Amino acid sequence: MARTDYFDDPAAPAANSLVVAVVVVVVDEGRILMLQRTDNGRWALPGGGQELGESVRDAAIRETREETGIDIGITGVIGIYSDPRHVIAYDDGEVRQEFALCLSARRIGGSLATSEESRQVRWVSHDDLDHLNASDSTRLRIHHAFSQGPPHID
Amino acid sequence: MARTDYFDDPAAPAANSLVVAVVVVVVDEGRILMLQRTDNGRWALPGGGQELGESVRDAAIRETREETGIDIGITGVIGIYSDPRHVIAYDDGEVRQEFALCLSARRIGGSLATSEESRQVRWVSHDDLDHLNASDSTRLRIHHAFSQGPPHID
Numbered sequence: 001m002a003r004t005d006y007f008d009d010p011a012a013p014a015a016n017s018l019v020v021a022v023v024v025v026v027v028d029e030g031r032i033l034m035l036q037r038t039d040n041g042r043w044a045l046p047g048g049g050q051e052l053g054e055s056v057r058d059a060a061i062r063e064t065r066e067e068t069g070i071d072i073g074i075t076g077v078i079g080i081y082s083d084p085r086h087v088i089a090y091d092d093g094e095v096r097q098e099f100a101l102c103l104s105a106r107r108i109g110g111s112l113a114t115s116e117e118s119r120q121v122r123w124v125s126h127d128d129l130d131h132l133n134a135s136d137s138t139r140l141r142i143h144h145a146f147s148q149g150p151p152h153i154d
Numbered sequence: 155m156a157r158t159d160y161f162d163d164p165a166a167p168a169a170n171s172l173v174v175a176v177v178v179v180v181v182d183e184g185r186i187l188m189l190q191r192t193d194n195g196r197w198a199l200p201g202g203g204q205e206l207g208e209s210v211r212d213a214a215i216r217e218t219r220e221e222t223g224i225d226i227g228i229t230g231v232i233g234i235y236s237d238p239r240h241v242i243a244y245d246d247g248e249v250r251q252e253f254a255l256c257l258s259a260r261r262i263g264g265s266l267a268t269s270e271e272s273r274q275v276r277w278v279s280h281d282d283l284d285h286l287n288a289s290d291s292t293r294l295r296i297h298h299a300f301s302q303g304p305p306h307i308d
Contacts, residue, residue, distance in 0.1 A: 015206040020172065020236075020253060052169045052251055055308045056236040076304045077231050080255060082174075082210040097206055099174060101234060103307065150230045151305070153257065154209045 008085040015087050015097035022060045023047030023100055025145040026072050028107045031125050032142060034132070035067050035118035043124070043132040045141065046070075047100075060103050068121045069113030072105035078145045079152030081137070102141045102152075162239040169241050169251035176214045177201030177254055179299040180226050182261045185279050186296060188286070189221050189272035197278070197286040199295065200224075201254075214257050222275045223267030226259040232299045233306030235291070256295045256306075 006012035023045045026033035034043050046067045050059040057074050064072050079102045086098040112121045124132065129142065144152045160166035177199045180187035188197050200221045204213040211228050218226050233256045240252040266275045278286065283296065298306045 018174065018204070018206060020174065050172070050236070052172060053238045055238055056234050056253075057307050074307055077234065077307065080210050080231065082204070084207045084209055099210075153211050153228055153231065 002091040004089045006085075006087050006089070012085075012087050013089055013095045015084065016093075016095050018097045018099050020050040020056070021047060021098075021100045022050060022056050022063070023102050023141060024060045024064050024072065024074075024105050025078055025102065025142060026064065026068075026070060026105045026107055027145070028123060031123040032129070032145075033064070033068055033070055033107070034122055034124045034129075034134075035114075036120040036122075038117055038119050041119070041133065042138075043129075043134040044138055045102075056101055056103075060105065064105070065110065067115050067118045069110050069115075070107055071109040073108045074103050074105050076104045077151045078102040078104050078141060081141075081152070081154060083154050102144070104145055156245040158243045160239075160241050160243070166239075166241050167243055167249045169238065169249050171248050172251045172253050174204040174210070175201060175252075175254045176204060176210050176217065177256050177295060178214050178218050178226065178228075178259050179232055179256065179296060180218060180222075180224060180259045180261060181299070182277060185277035186283070186299075187218070187222055187224055187261070188276055188278045188283075188288075189268075190274040190276075192271055192273045195273070195287065196292075197283075197288040198292055199256075210255055210257075214259065218259070219264065221269050221272045223264050223269075224261055225263040227262045228257050228259050230258040231305045232256040232258050232295060235295075235306070235308060237308050256298070258299055 046064040048063040200218040202217040235254040
């Protein structure tokens, strides 16, 4: 489905929906679990939409397992990202306001595996990250994960 | 609108919606900002639904101001409450799965004031809380607010 992202754009349409997404920063020996998305080729953190009937914690564990093959234990909250200036318009008329929770986690099992959604999966060092094609919001969440201090809230 | 709450009930209908709510534990000199709800007479924390076009932070500040007269600054995340076993059925067919974020905050101004939603507003000590009619989930969130440790996540 075609989508158009708007960031702080006065021409953006008004939001008519909000879906809870969760993304996870899984750290193992200082490296971060990342995947190359099949849909746009960019490197991203594992995550996706919370489904009705599951908790945020379970959504984080399920999405990470599906997209990377890794089993995780949740360790904390990195941030709540709910800036209404980011909206996504789909071609069926839905205009979704961004709402993402970012959790921290550790690896408890599994091994790297790709999926329909992930072309490559890798443990990424900070140096490697500088050379990967990743969005600003992915980089910001990783930065928040490694900052000391209370969770980010907007 | 009539509502029916289900907690871990096999007879509960399947959820068909999820709305992000935010509740706030505002602490001042060891006491907690609470209000007596007009709709059911119980003592509760300030909070309500996030509206499209606003962030979680702004929703927390707005709802606290509306319901209690107090202006707050957000200080942290107490928990993410997303247990799918709590659903609320409304008489228009909506079956909402609970999703609440609980934030901590400090008072930065304002003075206690009631509203259409709040019959009484008060700074409550822990001893007073024992004698107030408050729900188990309100008590649990206050307990989490005063526990040391990472945010609650389910």
